[in-house]
Amino acid sequence: MRSKANIKGHPIHPILIPFPIAFLIGTLIFDILRVTTGNTSYWQTGSYLEIAGIITALIAAIPGVIDYFGTVPPESSGKKRAATHGLVNLTLVVVFAIAYTLRDDSSVGLIIALESVGTIMLFISGWLGGTLAYRNQIGVDIRYAGAGKWNEAHIADSSGLIEVAAADELKTDQMKLVHVGEKRIVLGNTGKGYVAFEDRCCHKGGSLAGGAMICGTVQCPWHGSQFDCKTGALKAGPAKDNIAVYPVQEKDGVVYISV
């Protein structure tokens, strides 16, 4: 799913996170060097790194929060993972901040212990973030052959017949994610007409709009479940159920769905 916090399609969060990772791990390394060598200049460097790490972590959190609310599919395993990722990050920043406030030679052991805990949490958070990026494809902008650019529209909450696209807007096998109030609906052009189906894969909540649609079948990007776009029928697991579909009409060059 394309990141909501992006520059020309490139997600911002991954650009920013190397800074707090480097600064905070560097803090621990320099504080350990202070203890092992007795050189107090390492302690000063550790202090600068710690404050830089805390500030850059808070800055990196901004696009992360935007992606949490705007990009990660709701009611999905990815949403739970993203919540844990954010919570671990917040906690480790607090841990480093406490260590920073205690920075004096008398509590050096406690400071290093806190920073060690914070660094372990950094690795756990990095693991979760990696899974979100490389497995859940959060921030990945689809570019499979013929898919076209990421296409998304928001329509105020409504019911009945809703205008969702011009008839020539999508080429064959292209999709568009339409938000109708809280509902997320995928509009697709199968080449034999338009189809509309729910965006949520019933396996673990992957966004089908971020998957691939070929020959009237949509494949979930997370674990590969496949569904018939017209009927919603399950064609291949690991999902076990069908997905919901919506009636579609084309009239005078406009595509409508019934919600």
Ligand code: FES
């Ligand atoms: S979420 Fe697992 S196949 Fe779709």
